[in-house]
Amino acid sequence: MRKRIVCFGDSNTWGLNAETMKRFPENVRWTGLLQEKLSDEYQVIEEGLPGRTSVVDDPLLEGMNGIDYIVPCIKSHAPVELLIIMLGTNDTKERFGLTAHNIAQGITRLAKKAQEAHEEIYDKALQVLVIAPPMIGSHYKKTEIRKSMGDNCDIKSSELPGFLKEFVTNTNIFFLDASKEVVMNEIDYMHLDENGHKQLSELVLKKVRYVLS
Template sequence: MNVFVRNKDKYMSKTIMAFGDSLTWGTNPVAGGRHDYHDRWPSVLEAGLGATHRVVAEGLGGRTSAFDDRTAAFDRNGARALPMLLATHSPLDLVIIMLGANDLKPYISPTVDGAFAGMSRLIEIVRCFPYNWGMTPPKIMIVSPPHFCMRSDNQGPQSGRIVEHSHLLASGYRAIAEAQNCAFFDAAQVAKASDVDGVHLDAANTRAIGAALIEPVRKLLA
C-alpha cells in the first residue's frame, strides 16, 4: 500500500482539492439553491482534465479563510476545517484555494488585510501539515474570486460587502503567491458576479472558472 502512495506519480493519477466557499459549492443566485453538478467549476475542471485527474470539491457556503462567524449554525472557519480535509483526502497533488469573499463581510474583517492574513495562514497549514506514509505537501494555487457588483436594484452586494474591496484581493493574493511560491489565478478575468445579489455566479460564469483553470492546472501538475 505504501509503495503505491510513495510512487503515485508513476501511475499518472492526480488528485486536486478545491477548497472554497459558496462559489465552489455552487450557490445559484438566479434560481436559488445549488447549480447542477455539471455546472459547478470543480466539475468542469475535472471533466476538462480527463480521467487521470480527480477534483474533490470542498466548498461550504459562508466559509472564511480563518475567521469565526458566530451568526452561523455551523463552523465556517476555513483554517479550522482545512487540516481535517487534508487528512481526509490525502495524498493530494494540488490544493486550489478560492476564499476571501466572506472575509470581506464587514462584521468578519474590517479591512481586506484580514483576507490576506487568512490566506497566508491557509498556505502555512497546507505546507506544515504532518502528512503520513512518505506523502509530500501538495502544490498550492490561490484563486482570487470574481469582483462583487451592485445589485439590479442599485443596492450594494449581499451582506454589506463593498464592491471596491473585492477589487483589492487579486493584487494582494498575487503578491502572497509570489512570496510563497504558489500558483495564482484571477477568476475576475473570466467571470463576473450576478446582479441578483452582487456576489454569487450564474451557471455560465461558474463554468467559466473551471474551464479557464484547465490549462493552468494541467501545466502546474505536468
C-alpha cells in the first residue's frame, strides 16, 4: 500500500484558475506536480476546498470550517504518512475579525487536532507540515474580490508567516514559508497562476523529502 500524503487547504490547493474561475488541470496544480515528482511509494491526496478557513464558521458559506472536517478527513485517509496544511488566506476576510496572530493560533490548533485524531487510531505519530501561503498582493483592493474579502487582508497575510513560525517552533510540527518565494497572480492577487503552482510544488517537494527522510 502506498504511503498517503494529504494536502489540506483552500482554493489554492483545489487549483482555482482566477482567469477562468475553473480548476487548473491535475498536471498544473501543485499537488499534481508533487505527485509526479515523488516516487510511486507515495499517494498525494488533494483535500482542497475553495473558501475553507482554519477554525471559523463563515456566516455566508456552509461547510468551510476546517476544524470541523479535519478529524473525519484524517480518519478516512488513515494511516497518513504526512499531512500538509496550507490555510490562512480566507481567514483574513474582514468579516471574521481575526488578527494574523489569531489566524496562526487557529492553524496551529488545527494541526494539533489532526495529530490527536490520527493517534487515536495508530500508535505512529502523524507528521504535519504547515505552509504559510503566498501573500495576498496589495493590489487586490483594486479588484472585484475586495467586495467579499474586505480591507487589510494583505496586511494580515504579510504578518501571518512570522506568527505561524513562532507558534510551531519547538513543536513536532514542520514549517515552510512559501510567502518569500512564491507570488500570487496579477488578476485578483490571491490565487496562484500556473507558474505559482510550479514554484510551490518545487518548494514543497524539497521540504517533503526532508520531512520524510
